[in-house]
Amino acid sequence: MSHGTQTDAAATRAATVRRIAEQHASARGPLMPALHGVVAELGHIDPLDVPVVADVLNLSVAEVHGVVSFYTDFRTRPAPAHTVHLCRAESCQALGSQPLYEDTVRRFAGREDVEVDHVFCFGNCPLGPSGTVDGRLHGRLTPERITRLTQDWQP
Amino acid sequence: MTTVYVPCDSSAVSVGADEVAAALAAVEGVQVLRNGSRGMLWAEPLVEVVTERGRVGYAGVSAEDVPRLVAAGLLTGEDTPECLGVVDEHEWLRSQRRVSFARVGLIEPTDIAAYGEHGGWAGLRRALSLAPADVVAEVTTSGLRGRGGAGFPAGVKWRTVLDAPAGLRFVVCNLDEGDSGTFADRMLCEGDPFTLIEGMVIAAHATGASEGYVYCRSEYPAVVTTLRRAIEVAYAHGYLGERITGSDLSFDLELRVGAGAYICGEETSMLESLEGRRGEVRAKPPIPALHGLFGRPTVINNTLTFAAVPMILADGGAAYAALGTGRSRGTQVFQLAGNIARGGIVEADFGISLGDLVTGYGGGTLSGRPVRAVQVGGPLGAYLPVDRLDVPMDYEALAAAGGMLGHGGIVVFDDTVDMARQARFAMEFCAAESCGKCTPCRVGAVRGVETLDRIIAGVRREDNLLLLEDLCTTMTKGSLCAMGGLTPMPVRSAVQHWPEDFDAPAVHDIPSSGGSGP
Numbered sequence: 198m199s200h201g202t203q204t205d206a207a208a209t210r211a212a213t214v215r216r217i218a219e220q221h222a223s224a225r226g227p228l229m230p231a232l233h234g235v236v237a238e239l240g241h242i243d244p245l246d247v248p249v250v251a252d253v254l255n256l257s258v259a260e261v262h263g264v265v266s267f268y269t270d271f272r273t274r275p276a277p278a279h280t281v282h283l284c285r286a287e288s289c290q291a292l293g294s295q296p297l298y299e300d301t302v303r304r305f306a307g308r309e310d311v312e313v314d315h316v317f318c319f320g321n322c323p324l325g326p327s328g329t330v331d332g333r334l335h336g337r338l339t340p341e342r343i344t345r346l347t348q349d350w351q352p
Numbered sequence: 353m354t355t356v357y358v359p360c361d362s363s364a365v366s367v368g369a370d371e372v373a374a375a376l377a378a379v380e381g382v383q384v385l386r387n388g389s390r391g392m393l394w395a396e397p398l399v400e401v402v403t404e405r406g407r408v409g410y411a412g413v414s415a416e417d418v419p420r421l422v423a424a425g426l427l428t429g430e431d432t433p434e435c436l437g438v439v440d441e442h443e444w445l446r447s448q449r450r451v452s453f454a455r456v457g458l459i460e461p462t463d464i465a466a467y468g469e470h471g472g473w474a475g476l477r478r479a480l481s482l483a484p485a486d487v488v489a490e491v492t493t494s495g496l497r498g499r500g501g502a503g504f505p506a507g508v509k510w511r512t513v514l515d516a517p518a519g520l521r522f523v524v525c526n527l528d529e530g531d532s533g534t535f536a537d538r539m540l541c542e543g544d545p546f547t548l549i550e551g552m553v554i555a556a557h558a559t560g561a562s563e564g565y566v567y568c569r570s571e572y573p574a575v576v577t578t579l580r581r582a583i584e585v586a587y588a589h590g591y592l593g594e595r596i597t598g599s600d601l602s603f604d605l606e607l608r609v610g611a612g613a614y615i616c617g618e619e620t621s622m623l624e625s626l627e628g629r630r631g632e633v634r635a636k637p638p639i640p641a642l643h644g645l646f647g648r649p650t651v652i653n654n655t656l657t658f659a660a661v662p663m664i665l666a667d668g669g670a671a672y673a674a675l676g677t678g679r680s681r682g683t684q685v686f687q688l689a690g691n692i693a694r695g696g697i698v699e700a701d702f703g704i705s706l707g708d709l710v711t712g713y714g715g716g717t718l719s720g721r722p723v724r725a726v727q728v729g730g731p732l733g734a735y736l737p738v739d740r741l742d743v744p745m746d747y748e749a750l751a752a753a754g755g756m757l758g759h760g761g762i763v764v765f766d767d768t769v770d771m772a773r774q775a776r777f778a779m780e781f782c783a784a785e786s787c788g789k790c791t792p793c794r795v796g797a798v799r800g801v802e803t804l805d806r807i808i809a810g811v812r813r814e815d816n817l818l819l820l821e822d823l824c825t826t827m828t829k830g831s832l833c834a835m836g837g838l839t840p841m842p843v844r845s846a847v848q849h850w851p852e853d854f855d856a857p858a859v860h861d862i863p864s865s866g867g868s869g870p
């Protein structure tokens with residue numbers, strides 16, 4: 198890739214981030230909605246997005262960086278192709294979530310395209326173990342159901 | 353045309369309700385409506401068919417079952433093994449007292465006409481005919497206490513905001529519902545969102561607020577969609593915005609989404625987050641009622657607190673106060689979870705026993721094994737052994753039994769649970785979710801995990817149990833908020849009631865770092 202295309206891509210991204218931040222600039226407390234907007238549209242918050250957001254919202258870069266780093270949802274690297282997020286909180290533990298989680302971590306170990314992570318509660322507690330597969334919530338999960346739900350995922 | 357209800361609630365959808373709805377919609381002569389859930393989560397997907405007798409329910413239906421059930425007469429309410437009979441007459445529901453959840457599961461969530469037909473807006477109409485101070489007085493009379501955990505009287509909080517110096521005020525709804533084993537805020541907002549909106553509009557009138565926010569956790573995307581839609585519909589029908597229903601009241605409401613931080617359920621951390629900062633807890637005083645969002649007087653209540661308000665205004669505070677026991681008035685929306693045969697929503701008067709909930713409504717464990725421990729009140733709540741199941745569920749009685757009501761979540765464990773592991777998890781959760789502002793919590797929880805790892809590995813058990821108790825004391829006494837302050841509750845209760853689980857055979861070496869994994 199030539200240096201020029203990289204700069205172009207960066208400029209396009211910066212313009213997009215600026216547009217998203219500007220959409221929220223007049224709200225009270227605009228930073229969280231603006232950051233959610235960046236993740237929704239661009240998949241993650243790049244370190245280079247931070248000064249752009251800070252500039253539009255009239256905040257310091259340190260302030261924006263501090264907020265991005267505090268919240269789990271503001272990912273700072275591109276999202277993988279697939280995600281499995283399993284609940285590891287108490288109610289799901291009572292229904293066997295821990296072995297399911299460990300099994301799933303092992304199953305996708307080494308797969309760059311799949312992110313296995315934990316979440317503390319989806320509010321689906323009596324129908325646990327609960328988890329999302331590519332963002333969709335499933336209850337009563339078992340290793341077999343995870344196999345079926347992920348069978349089309351090519352490494 | 354036969355009308356069939358299939359819930360759109362995310363729990364129902366998590367076990368296949370969308371596929372069931374699609375399969376039924378493909379059947380000739382069927383109209384499918386998507387209601388909220390009745391709260392019988394054990395029966396989801398629960399299909400209801402409108403018949404002359406009433407709405408007949410079929411439990412645990414899958415898309416593959418649909419052709420067989422239709423052939424067996426589902427559309428005319430015939431009996432099959434899945435059939436529960438007329439749902440409203442089912443003992444599990446009939447014996448409850450649905451006040452805040454009166455409409456949840458009955459109607460399509462954002463159908464504002466159905467909301468009105470089922471008693472909606474009666475509370476707001478009466479509130480708007482009263483002076484703000486009289487609305488606050490009704491709430492005070494009702495005895496309503498905050499449902500988010502601390503149980504602070506709502507009337508007192510509202511009075512403080514009403515009496516604050518003039519100027520901009522806010523109403524904020526806490527829809528962060530981070531506690532494991534709780535899902536009532538979610539189900540109310542997915543199933544009957546106008547009840548929350550009505551409660552917040554009444555709060556705005558009562559306290560002179562002109563703007564409001566709902567702070568919803570990001571783990572609830574279906575709530576975000578449904579509630580945003582309901583807010584739009586309410587604006588379009590004059591229940592939000594300028595001069596609400598022709599009155600002098602103007603109130604704007606907006607939904608904001610959290611970003612995966614449990615601590616943002618703590619009210620001051622939530623305000624920080626709404627203002628666009630890290631969710632770090634503020635020291636109190638000043639209290640949010642006087643110095644809240646953007647430094648302005650702010651009513652901040654839990655979703656269920658607001659949801660109780662429309663009925664209180666419609667029927668009067670005294671009617672609500674007539675329910676319940678002691679200083680816990682009205683109904684509580686209990687949430688049965690964990691290893692339980694019939695989990696879901698049980699709304700009942702305060703004072704029902706924990707055993708009636710766990711073994712009565714809940715039907716014991718899902719696994720069929722004996723109950724060993726019940727955690728009440730979320731991750732900061734104590735684990736109670738079976739000999740405490742007779743405790744009446746009210747704020748004071750639970751506290752006397754060493755527990756805490758919290759947000760009303762009840763998580764059941766069978767006899768395979770390892771209580772040392774549960775104690776370790778309490779510390780792990782605190783370490784993961786601490787906002788980091790104070791040392792007893794930030795560092796204490798990490799030390800707690802390490803100490804419990806040694807105990808579990810059988811390393812210098814006596815010494816480490818003493819150290820654990822020391823840590824618990826430091827966290828309880830020295831933490832700025834209940835995150836660090838109450839994490840010792842589940843830990844200590846586990847040690848106290850199940851000492852045998854902390855009695856691993858002694859070894860002589862400290863385990864390698866491999867011992868600190870999940």
Ligand SMILES: Cc1cc2nc3c(=O)[nH]c(=O)nc-3n(C[C@H](O)[C@H](O)[C@H](O)COP(=O)(O)O)c2cc1C
Nearest residue numbers: 498499500526528529530617618619653654657834
């Ligand atoms: C760590 C922590 C987490 C909390 N999480 C919630 C929550 O998820 N939902 C909630 O309503 N209150 C939560 N609270 C309680 C709030 O701080 C606050 O008391 C409540 O929103 C006040 O409303 P209420 O009086 O109607 O209960 C939490 C408190 C702490 C210390």
Ligand code: SF4
Nearest residue numbers: 787789790793833836
């Ligand atoms: S107790 Fe924990 S969560 Fe609460 S203020 Fe201190 S560090 Fe933050």
Ligand code: FES
Nearest residue numbers: 284289319321322
């Ligand atoms: S504890 Fe897993 S969904 Fe609530």
